[in-house]
Amino acid sequence: MEEFDVVVIGSGIGGMTAARLLAQFGGKRVLVLEQHYLLGGLTHEFSRAGRYHFGTGLHYMATGAGPFLDFMTDGRVQVHTLPDDFDVLHFPGFEFRIPSSAEAFRARLTETFPDEHAAIERFLAGTGRAAAGLTARNVLASFPAAVRAVGHPIVERLYPAAYRTLADEITRTFRDPRLRAVLAARWGLYGTPPATAAFGYHASVPLGFYRNGGGHPVGGPKEINTIIQQILRGYGVELRARQTVHRIATERGRVSGVDVEDTTTGRRYAVRARTVVSAAGVRNTYALLGDAVRPRWRRRLDALEPEPSAVMLFLGLDRSPAEFGVHGENHWCMPDLELAGFREPGEGTLYVSFASLNNPAARHHTVEVLELCDPAFIDEWRGTAEDDRPAGYRALKDRLTRRLLDRLAERWPGLRDTITVAELATPLTYETYQRSVRGAFYGLAATPGRLRSPLAGSRTPVKGLFVAGQDAWNPGVTAALAGGMMAAQAALRPAEMRTMWQTIRGPVVGPDGPWQGYLRVARIETLTPEISRIRLAPLDGGALPFTFLAGQYLKIDLPVAVEPIERSYSISSGPGETGFADIAVKREPDGLGSAYLHDELVAGQALRVSGPHGAFTWDPARDARPAGTLLLIAGGIGITPLLSVLAAAADAGHTGRIVLLAGARVVLFRDDIAALRERLPGLEVELFTGRRIGRDALRPYAAAVTRVHLCGPAPMMQDVLGHLTALGVPRDAVHTEAFVSERSRRTRRERAHAIALAADAGRFTVDVRGEDTAFGVLPGQTVLDGANAAGLGFAQSCGEGSCGTCRVVVLSGPSESDTRGMFSAAEIDAGWRLACQTLPTGDLTISRMS
Incomplete structure (x- = not known):
């Protein structure tokens, strides 16, 4: 229990x-x-075919969804606005476009149906009152029974139009059957046909909630x-x-x-x-x-009354629907002008959504076709197992699919030839996966x-x-x-x-911690055959939604498979650039993420980003030692965060001595470095093309250095750390960077799980030398987790292994750890480890770094 x-x-x-x-x-x-x-x-x-992603119920949202949705997501959902004419209604012989403005809608109705101008004005004025009646009724439904018993009859008397059927309200107001059809058309937004739908729902949803257009969630x-x-x-x-x-x-x-x-x-x-x-x-x-x-x-x-259900056809395309004149608007295809009930499946009103055109993060194009229906047409197969439906059910799905595709082909000739995936859902599908009554799509x-x-x-x-x-x-x-x-x-x-x-x-309070959301790829610049610079900017322009310090990095979800992979990239632009953040990416052998960014990424695409991250930072406004030398050491692509440091120094008017030592097979960012030298009178640059940065190269700067930033491949960093120590540079003056990816996290989780399974002891003991302190660590926990659980004040910052703050020395006992280029070979031999990355496999004795 x-x-x-x-x-x-x-x-x-x-x-x-x-x-x-x-x-x-x-x-x-x-x-x-x-x-x-x-x-x-x-x-x-x-998802289907490993690349097409389909929504199951949310196809677009009203712009009025903002306040409640902002609260529930702490303001983190980003919405792509649909085109101005966001709903297009197709009737036999004519079409009508719904604009993203209540006033424009009113004007277009009057322009199209001038003889009914007065009726249009009366009708639109009455929709607000009918919607208010529905709201009053629904709010009352959350009150105790006694209040509801008194209040609901009063609401119906005050707002009688809300309780009339849509067909009744439309026919009593208008003479022109085309105008009736236009105003009743989008009943599919709540699922009940005009003959039986309460007008309050129609007034509230298509004519109220969506009166100022629609949008689609990015991602x-x-x-x-x-x-x-x-x-x-x-x-x-x-x-x-x-x-x-x-x-x-x-x-x-x-x-x-x-x-x-x-x-x-x-x-x-x-x-x-x-x-x-x-x-x-x-x-x-x-x-x-x-x-x-x-x-x-x-x-x-x-x-x-019985709930409505739906059939939905999910389509994956190998080309963009924009080739057929679609720009992201929704299309409603009506078979006639009648305000009747459901038709034979395949012959009724179709709602066609081109979701991929409204999702800047989509890599592959999809179409979703929805037809509301009476679920009775699949009653004979209800109760059959999902994986063992009779042949008659499969034949029905095939016939429905062909009919829906025929109707799409009539509207957009050639679209059918682009389809690579087609899958039909019926009321049985929703009954199976959603457990709704008879496959109800919209509830009651x-x-x-x-x-x-x-x-x-x-x-x-x-x-x-x-x-x-x-x-x-x-x-x-x-x-x-x-x-x-x-x-x-x-x-x-x-x-x-x-x-x-x-x-x-009240105002939306955003979450603590790094920003998370989507940024647009504004530019892709090829620097070398192996290295590209990518500019990320806000989706709709303006300032970045976060600020960063020089030396920090971004984590980016790359949609290379059904589930994205996370990779980390240093920001190379300076923190003074508030409209964008640049990253540079090197193509790695067998690198799934870098291959995607080099071969498939296109300008305009949105990528999910979190950041900024990292403690490998330098802030010129807080540098208490401007008289000393700031030594920047880069290996290969590791120069990217150091470019941000140099830009920050230039923006701050820094006049102190800065030395950049950069090693690479090919000199990177030569023009950027030249421009920075013009702005930084104290900048000295030495490039090590095709050769290593050895101890002799570091020796001239060691005595005067007060701060070192080191970034590059792990073996190079390990060597340089050893040289700096031998030259007498204080270890606390040396700052290193190590990225934390989902892959490295997963590896640690897998090792932790394996250790927990293999452990004979219920917990391991960690003794802290010189402090008369010991604490327990559960198998699979890190040393830092155990120390924190014991309430010990271990130095720490990121908790992920990127900052190096939680350094300890393992004096004795078995453990597994990931050093990730944070230490020299001598330091590793001496037992230096990161507490947040060290998993004991037995009892340990450690000492804390001072």
Whole structure:
């Protein structure tokens, strides 16, 4: 039996939102359980052919999604704006383009349908009131039952249009069937056809939420998912995938926990909690209550109209859709002007999204084609196993795929020839992976009946049980986020709720630590056949979103496979350049990352970056020893951070002596160095082309040096460190750089795991010589981790092995460590190690460096 304060069922954005709010403002211990093997609900992505990435539910967002989404992501999500005419409506014989401005939309409607000008004005004025009615109803749904019972009838009387059907509202207002069709067209944004959809949803979503255009998250929908998961873990929320909840347990009318199965191991277990938030949908939530569902609740559930589902065709292309005149706008292809219900699958309204054109980080082009439908057409195959569907089901999918491709070919001749991957999802797909009722795509149907139901909202009749997600607010991913907020509002105490809303409405507070996000490749310059300089700039111009010190580096995710690889590159431009950051990359033999940057990277592409990192820095404003010599020693591409140091010195008007010793087979950055010599009267440069920087070369500068910066290949750094020590240069005056990549982290994790598995002892003892101090280290822990756990004040900075601050001497005992060019050969022989990189394999005796 496990115990948590709150259990959240489902890791869609609604569930994750509720989890964060209850942890942050309620101080709760929160457990999130997800039945899928991927967290994130419809914000996760899948890949095909090792290169195409597809969103599963988020295809574009309204520009009005900003405030709530900014809060949930701490302002870290970057949004690419769709073209000004962001939705294009195609009807038989004519088309209509939706502009990214409410006023422009009004003007275009009037220009196109001048005879209906007065009706257009009345209609658009009324949409705001209908949307307000829907909001009032949804907010009330988060209040206790007594308040809802009184408030909901009042809302319906005050806002009757919100409860009328879309078809009714459109036909009573307009005469022109083309205008009716234009204004009703985008019902696919919430999934219920005009004949049965409540007008409040239409007024709120396509005519309200999207009134000022749309955008797409840079990096794809999974970027939102990734960021939110990082934030949740920061609040102590525990996230578990492959966990099927079989029952919501109750005691005397109150929720008491959940019964769960870990589908990876088959283990069954129970979790006790006084609060359960279900982001699995209203019908699934009541199904999990089992015998606790009372007859009147069952009748109300049965009275709700069936949920809509969808078929979706995912396409990977070998060329850009821009070749066919598409610029990133969405296309809606309507078969006629009718305001009826669903059609035969393949013959209804198609929504076509060219997501890769709106994601500057996308390497390969994709198309997503969505058609809302009644899920009944696959009823005969419901209950069959995913990997053993009958031949008739596969034949149906093939026919639907061909029909959808035929319709695309009619619109964009030649597009079909670019398709290399085509995969169709049906309601069974969503039922399998999303566990939604009959493959529901948008949750409960957006009908007047839903608005009148006491079960459609964040409250339930069971104390301590709340609903989050789409069914607690509106259909759609961003609306599901709002549904999570409603669930949290219902579960929090009044004072906690007030603090929550004050924080959400206040300025966004970004995360501590290095900046993370996307930068655009503004320029690629070939310096030599093996070395390129790459300029990274903000996506939309302006200043860099971070400042850096000379000598720091950036970590960059390189999309070379299904999952990106992380590589680190020094910034070569000076910190005074606020509009860009330059890096230089050497092609390494068999280097996956460098090969990608040299062979495949193109200007305009966005790369995910974090930074700045590193303590290999020099700040002229803080240099307390300007009279001494600043000695910069570079080997090969290791000159890049030293160029930044020189630029910082030049910008600061530094007049002290600076010596640059640079060794390489080919002299790099010759023009840059020449320009810096013009600005730095105290700069001396010696280039060692094709030869090593030996002790004799260092000897003339050793006596006067007060600070050394050394960067290059590990063997070269090891030799130079030995020479400097022999020449009497104080070790603390020498600063070295070593990058930390995900590969090096993974290697350390793998070694730590192997040590933990092989260890006979439960812990190792580390004695600190001369301090009468000892502490325990668990197998697989580093010396620094053990010291920190014991509360010892070990010197430390980065904790990753790049700064050298946590130097210790291992006097005796076995261990594994990564020196990474931080020490000379003599120092390594003397036992010098980095505490953050040293994994004991037995008892150790160490001494701390003074």
